[in-house]
Amino acid sequence: MTKHWPLAVVLIVQLGFLGAMVGGQLHLRSTGTPITLRTVPVDPYDLLSGYYLDLRYEVEVKAGQPAPGGIESGDHFWITVRRGSEAWEYVNSTLWKPDPAPDLVLLPAVWRRGRAELVGAGRIYVPEAQRREAEERVLEFEGRGLVDLRVGEDGTLAVVRLRIGQHTFGE
Numbered sequence: 737m738t739k740h741w742p743l744a745v746v747l748i749v750q751l752g753f754l755g756a757m758v759g760g761q762l763h764l765r766s767t768g769t770p771i772t773l774r775t776v777p778v779d780p781y782d783l784l785s786g787y788y789l790d791l792r793y794e795v796e797v798k799a800g801q802p803a804p805g806g807i808e809s810g811d812h813f814w815i816t817v818r819r820g821s822e823a824w825e826y827v828n829s830t831l832w833k834p835d836p837a838p839d840l841v842l843l844p845a846v847w848r849r850g851r852a853e854l855v856g857a858g859r860i861y862v863p864e865a866q867r868r869e870a871e872e873r874v875l876e877f878e879g880r881g882l883v884d885l886r887v888g889e890d891g892t893l894a895v896v897r898l899r900i901g902q903h904t905f906g907e
Contacts, residue, residue, distance in 0.1 A: 764894045768886030771841055774823045775881045775898070788859040789870060789898065789905070791883060798826040799845060799852040807831065807847045814891070815843045815852065823882055833891075844891040856893040857885055860906045873900040 881900035897906040
């Protein structure tokens with residue numbers, strides 16, 4: 737019996753890590769600031785891989801035109817957004833984290849492959865039963881839709897759902 741205690745310790749540590757990851761996402765989804773971002777079209781052949789949809793956002797495009805001053809591949813920066821009528825809108829991009837301001841939310845981004853990418857919000861998982869419908873809606877609406885996210889105080893992002901036309905995926 738005593739020879740199995742190292743295995744038990746390893747299993748308990750692994751379960752602790754998994755619990756922390758799931759617990760963190762659940763906490764973020766229940767307490768984070770809700771925002772909605774517009775998606776932009778992506779290559780339909782790269783869109784659906786496995787059981788997830790790749791997401792790109794309008795704010796990422798605006799953050800990269802022109803690229804924030806002095807930014808290099810792999811650099812992290814912040815995209816500031818404010819509430820708009822249907823979706824939150826791009827305000828600016830900065831290499832340093834600005835002080836919090838009312839009605840503004842900070843989104844973490846990284847500069848990769850010559851463009852901005854939101855950290856932790858690049859895909860949404862789709863149940864296998866909805867996979868075909870999701871692909872058809874994305875093609876029908878040319879990848880345009882709305883993504884509901886939650887943003888933690890530290891900038892952590894959680895994708896909640898994708899809305900395309902009258903259809904909702906995720907959640």
